[in-house]
Amino acid sequence: MAVITSLRPNLSRAEAIEAFREGWGGRLGGGELRSVAEAFVPFRLYEVVVQNGSRRQRSWFALDAVAGLLDPYQFEGPPAPKELLSLETRNRPEPALDEAAGRRRLEDMLRRLVFQSGFFRVRGLEFRLERVPLDLHVPYWIGLYGTTGVRRLRVLDAVRRRFEGGKARALFEGWLTASPEAGCP
Secondary structure: OEEEEEEOOOOOHHHHHHHHHHHHHHHHOOOOEEEEEEEEEEEEEEEEEEEEOOEEEEEEEEEEOOOOOOOOEEEOOOOOHHHEEEEEEOOOOOOOOOHHHHHHHHHHHHHHHHHHOOHHHOOOOEEEEEEEEEEEEEEEEEEEEEOOOOEEEEEEEOOOOEEOOHHHHHHHHHHHHHOHHHOOO
16 A cells, blocks of 8 residues: 555545435435545646736646546645645555646646636736645545445545535546456445
8 A cells, every 4th residue: 555645634434424425315316325435636736826917926736647627726835734644545546647738737727717817807828837746635535325236426525525526426437447456345
């Protein structure tokens, strides 16, 4: 098993089970909750400087290193040691997104964010992305529902305390079906 560095979760296993039972299985008819597992997605952390005319903004973004499709994390600075924990786990997909493709995806996401704040205010837009040497993981809870023949999967972000959508489900379903030794039920 590998030792990883993870953001500290804001949702315990008991709270995740309650959320899965109340949120999806109970109210929306997803079936009986069969099992719950914690999994950790690798993210790459970047220091980002956005130059838009005379305005310069500096922040830190983390992009998932598996497919680059999950919502990025934004920080005011690199995560502090009190926000992180080290643990041993095999419940994690391997990074599959190459560095260049990840940078392009993050830059595209940043460009959309800038344009959403006002297209007509964009002047000489430039991005500088510098990789921060921290292999960061984000904890998620996976809930498996249904019968033996038909299983459904639901994903809960353990830091943001919110259910994820189709992109996260697809990421975890792909990982679990491609990797029988993934360690999740």
